[in-house]
Amino acid sequence: MRKILTASFFNRDTSIVAQELLGTFLVRKIGNKEIAAMITQTESYDGLHDLASHASKGRTTRTEVMFGKPGIFYVYLCYGMYFMLNVVTREYGYPAAVLIRGVQGYNGPGKLTKFFGIDKSLNGLVAEKSTGLWFEDRGVAVSKSHIQKLPRMGVAYAGPVWSAKKLRFVLLV
DNA sequence: ACGATGATGAAC
DNA sequence: TTCATCATCGTA
Numbered sequence: 001m002r003k004i005l006t007a008s009f010f011n012r013d014t015s016i017v018a019q020e021l022l023g024t025f026l027v028r029k030i031g032n033k034e035i036a037a038m039i040t041q042t043e044s045y046d047g048l049h050d051l052a053s054h055a056s057k058g059r060t061t062r063t064e065v066m067f068g069k070p071g072i073f074y075v076y077l078c079y080g081m082y083f084m085l086n087v088v089t090r091e092y093g094y095p096a097a098v099l100i101r102g103v104q105g106y107n108g109p110g111k112l113t114k115f116f117g118i119d120k121s122l123n124g125l126v127a128e129k130s131t132g133l134w135f136e137d138r139g140v141a142v143s144k145s146h147i148q149k150l151p152r153m154g155v156a157y158a159g160p161v162w163s164a165k166k167l168r169f170v171l172l173v
Numbered sequence: 174a175c176g177a178t179g180a181t182g183a184a185c
Numbered sequence: 186t187t188c189a190t191c192a193t194c195g196t197a
Contacts, residue, residue, distance in 0.1 A: 043192070052192075053183095062181060079193050080178030086192085099192060110193050154192055 001139035004129065010070035014089045014096040015167060021087075021135065026103055028116045037118065038140065042104030043152045048095060052158035054064035057096030060120070065124045066095040069073040073114075073133070075123040082110030085118050087127060087135070098164040101153070101168065132139035137155045146172045 005024065008016055019042070027036040033140045045053035045066075055078075065074045066088055074086040074097050086097040099109065106112040113119075118133065127134045151168040154164050 045192080054192085057182070076192090077178095077180060079191060080180070082193050084192060101192080105179070108194070152192070157191080 001137070005071070005127070005137060005138040007069065007071040007126075008090045009015050009135075010087060010127075011091055014087065014098060015044040015071040015169075017087075017089045018039075018042040018098045018167070019147055019169050020142075021098060021100075022147060023140040025138050025151070026100065026116065026134045027136050028118075029129070029133055030117060035058050035137070037103035037105060037112075037116075037159040038170045038171075039098075039100060039135075040173070041107065041168050043099040043101050044096075045099065046090070046096040046167075048164075050134050050158075050164045051154035052152060053095070053097075059066055059095075065098050067093055068124065069126075071127050073122045073125055073127060073131075075118060077120065078110070083119050083145060084109050085116075086147040102170075104173075133137075142171060150173055 021039050021042050025036045025038055032122050055063045068088055068091055069092050072088045075083055078084050085100045086098050090096040103112050106115050125131045148170040150168045152168045
C-alpha cells in the first residue's frame with residue numbers, strides 16, 4: 001500500500017499530524033533516482049501563541065509560508081549552515097507547521113536535509129510527486145504506545161512554559 | 174563546551 | 186545599516 005499524503009492529511013490538528021507522520025516515508029526524486037526513508041522524529045509548532053514557533057513574531061517575509069495552504073513545505077536556513085524541513089499544517093491563514101527532525105538512519109534535521117538534497121528552492125512548494133519531494137504512507141502501523149513525547153529541542157528562548165511542552169514525537173523501534 | 178557561518182527581524 | 190539571535194553539527 002502506497003498512498004501519497006495530500007492537503008486533507010495536513011489540514012488537521014498539528015500535533016496529530018506530527019504523530020501520524022511517524023512511520024510514513026519521506027520520498028525524494030532527483031532525475032530518475034528515488035530515495036526514501038521512514039520518518040522517526042517530528043516536532044509540532046502551532047499558532048501565533050506558540051513562542052517557540054517562528055510565527056509567534058507574526059506574518060513576516062520568513063513566516064509567510066506558515067500561513068499558507070496545508071501540505072506545502074517551509075524550508076529555511078539555520079545557523080548559516082543547515083536547512084530545516086517543515087510541512088505546513090492547518091487551514092489556510094493559520095500559522096502552523098511540523099518540523100521533520102529525523103528519518104531512519106539520519107537523525108538530526110540538518111543531516112537529513114543534506115542527505116535528501118533539500119534547500120530553499122522547495123520553500124512554499126506543494127508536497128507532491130511533481131515537486132520531487134513528498135510523503136508516502138507505506139502501510140507501516142504505528143501504535144500510540146510506540147510514540148514517545150518529549151520537549152522540543154533548542155527552544156529554551158521560548159520560556160519555561162513553551163519549552164517544556166512535549167511537542168516532540170519520537171518513534172520507538 | 175564551543176566555533177562555524179549567514180539569514181532574519183528589530184532597533185536605531 | 187548595524188546588531189543580536191538562532192528549530193545544528195562536528196570537533197574538542
